[in-house]
Amino acid sequence: MLKQEFLKKWIMGLQICSASKKEMSVLERKKAIKLSADLAMASTRNGSTNWSRALIANASKENDNTTLVDQILGKDSGSMIKKASNPSAFPDERVTTCRGKKMLRNRCCGIRRAKKMAASAGSIAKKLVKKRTQVLKRLVPGGESMDEFSLMEETLDYILSLRAQVDVMRHFANATPPN
């Protein structure tokens, strides 16, 4: 069901892409294919999830995609579009440097703090979880602005959609003969 819908929308998007541009390089084509696939995947959710809205918003930020977005999503695309911040690499770096400093400091006065090992182990585990949550937030579109619970929900949904997308695309790729 999901796959069928996705397939229909994807092909529609591809047709629109091919109609708008005749001559494309491989990279351009790849970009168009991926974009249309992503948009189709997002539009199967009808804007009910955060990640799909964020995906659409990201796609429509680039000027030349707006027509494609509008056409794939139909009339209600305007209401779906939501501002989503671009994922940046800075938070991760900061986290790693922070951790490095902390570890350095720990090493400096490590012996004295032998008693506090248990507490620090717990905090380290917490930090690991936090770091991974950050990474996951960057992976899921629009995840930067989510709290932990909605992030989990969105990740569930996103994985399901991604699976369907990959499945369909794999069929597609396998079906097309090598030239």
Add this chain to the structure above:
Amino acid sequence: MNRALPEMLHCINTPGNVAGSFTEMSVLERQRARIKWQQEQLLNQPSCFFEGNDQFNGYSMPNHAQDFHNLINSEVGLVVKADPGLDNRWQEFGQFGGEGSGLGSSGFVNGSGFELNYGISRTLSCPQEVAVAVTETARRESVSPEKMSSAVGRESFKKRKADRNQSLKAVAEEEPNEKRIKECNEEDESKITEEYSNNSKNTTNNDNNIKRETSADTSKDNSKVSEVQKPDYIHVRARRGQATDSHSLAERVRREKISERMKYLQDLVPGCNKITGKAGMLDEIINYVQSLQRQVEFLSMKLAAVNPSLDFNIDSFFAKEVFPASTSNFAIGVQSEITNPAYLQFNQLQLLASCTGLEMGINTPDMALRRTTSTPLSLPETFLDSSCFDVISAPSIVFRISVNMSGSFFLTKVFSHYSKSKPQQLGMEICKTFTVWSFCKEDQPHFQPSNLQTLDTECSNEAGNLKMEM
């Protein structure tokens, strides 16, 4: 009148404590107590009417009827105080609860005689409402483990009270629960209902004060807990030593929700079952999402590289999607190739216990199979009964399915990656392929779906060689 009740209670209490059983209580004492109780009733009822006229109109009769029961009840409580293991007394009491004004026997069995006494003193002033409230409190108490512990604490408190009546205050101060009460005592007093305030006027005794405080505290505490728990029906209980304020309860609810989602994710993400710990699970999820995203990238790259233009296969897709019945959009050359008679062979080669591989070679004309395999999803999957192909994917049987047609196109590669991990899916794939394939040949004169059906039955029966002419 105000001091009558505690005094009466006290006078009942003392012989009970001393004698250890109510049977040894003298008749005189009982009668005296009864007279006092009746006086109490008479004096109490007008005040009750004062408090809530319309409410108590209906209850005035049972109030009279319960007069004697109340007396018995107090004695029962007394007995229990002295000898907690007296079962028939409890039964009697339970009976009273059944026929009386809603004093749930179950709730009181849980509680102590201490609470019982208090319940009676409440019952005197306003039978129905307070009794129900007390029952509710007691029932809630039985639910919440922390409250149970507090009940236990009260019981021990009661025992101590039996030992030394005078040092009650100090004992109460020692109990952490009671300490908390003292802190919010003023607040409690103001918030308690009018019946209760009426009751508090009656009793100025030290014992009764503490009693009331305890029950007030428990009821308040319980109501707070249930307030937190009610909006979302997730059972979060504060265990011993856990915080019970609303913030930490909400935090616990949130954490439980998250862990529930994590469980779902664990089911969804392959290879995540054995990993315990949140960090490892998150790792696995991250890896999976990343791999899926990379796969999308790779596949789109592949598609872009393979297809010189973007409108690849679109016509055939839409031919089947929009007009599934007509195959007129197909290339004529392909159709002419399909018209060649094809032989479908199922060879059950061997039974291997260990091998799960499935080899499949399909020889078809290029275009036909290409088109058909590219549209497995858009076609009805119920054309063939897919369950019969599950036999194929059974681990012990290796089938070779060879579809010999005029062309020479091998699709073994396509299915090779399925045969390793997902035998079930492979079965579905074959099913789909056949569906599509038969779909292409629908307009052939000698195509019969029943042939496929027989093929299926043969297949499921594990018959050796089946040759079918399509």
